[in-house]
Amino acid sequence: MFSTKLLRWFGQAKRDLPWRKEPRVPYRVWVSEVMLQQTRVDVVIPYYRRFLRRFPSLKSLAAAPLDDVLALWSGLGYYTRARNLWKAARACQGALPRTAAALRELPGFGPYTAAAVASLAFGEDVPLVDGNVARVLARVFRLEGDAREESWTVAATLLPKGRAGAFNEALMELGATVCTPRAPRCGECPVSRECQGRSAPERYPQPRKRPERPLLEWTALALQRRDGAVLLSRRPEDALFAGLWDLPATEIKLPGVRQHGELADCGVVEQTLTHREVRVSIQRGRGSGTPRSKTLRWVLPLHLGALGLSSLARKSLRRAGIAGA
DNA sequence: AAAGCGGGGAG
DNA sequence: CTCCCAGCTTT
Incomplete structure (x- = not known):
């Protein structure tokens, strides 16, 4: 029935x-x-x-x-x-x-x-x-x-x-x-x-108990080349957003890349996930050079749409003043 | 059995 | 703000 x-x-x-x-x-x-x-x-x-x-x-x-x-x-x-x-x-x-x-x-x-x-x-x-x-x-x-x-x-x-x-x-x-x-x-x-x-x-059904949401924080670097390209790094396979492209965190080594001038503070972007709160501080600056790592590359804003980026990464790029993200 | 993994829409 | 969505994988 x-x-x-x-x-x-x-x-x-x-x-x-x-x-x-x-x-x-x-x-x-x-x-x-x-x-x-x-x-x-x-x-x-x-x-x-x-x-x-x-x-x-x-x-x-x-x-x-x-x-x-x-x-x-x-x-x-x-x-x-x-x-x-x-x-x-x-x-x-x-x-x-x-x-x-x-x-x-x-x-x-x-x-x-x-x-x-x-x-x-x-x-x-x-x-x-x-x-x-x-x-x-x-x-x-x-x-x-x-x-x-x-x-x-x-x-x-x-x-x-x-x-x-x-x-x-x-x-x-x-x-x-x-x-x-x-x-x-x-x-x-x-x-x-x-x-x-x-x-x-x-x-019904009985609501599930929600786990606590620890805060995860880091600082990311938005280096822009003279032609407008921005430096991205591929996130490690065992990290959050594994294998996706993102602004490199300040801890990431940038072999072959040079930074010019001072960094400017662009503020903070946040993303709430199910299991944690993420807060990323964004710094912007200018750079050049040829990366000697396969996990680093310069990307023109025009090409950002064709890349695997998290929503948080796109938010970070926009916060750094990079249009097209 | 519990934790880790994205992001957003609805109330 | 909280809840939870046509869940799966790993521990």
């Missing part, structure tokens, strides 16, 4: 999203699912369009340099997603595996993404649980505590044979548009009649 009502509702409430365009090409489903990890639909849409224009197929993605992929990911966050997407494209030899179990073997495929691609693109009868599904099921069945784990079992019992894809998508759609985290629209809910949590939806 639950599944039937949900599917009927989905038939008329389904939003028109770029990755829902028929036919459902597995590659496109995959790209959208990865971008949507911890990221809202509205944010993803423009990134998704750009990405598909540049990498229309699995083959084109596999053939591209990683830096091109990171450039298109710039600003989207969780950059390991882009690395794993690229790695998996290279690993899967022309076509994605067709089952959740096989997809799990590829980098970047966790329980959710494997089930999403398997059910939505290949029609496999597997349940899935994301934040939306866990919230909906926690309310409907009054699941106590953190409902994410238990939801996998519950979702499996509700799964209508042969319609897993539509069911999974409907459950997520309900969570995204009706059974929202705050102020759910129970009056518009197709399953409010069978919802055990209707009287107190905000009690």
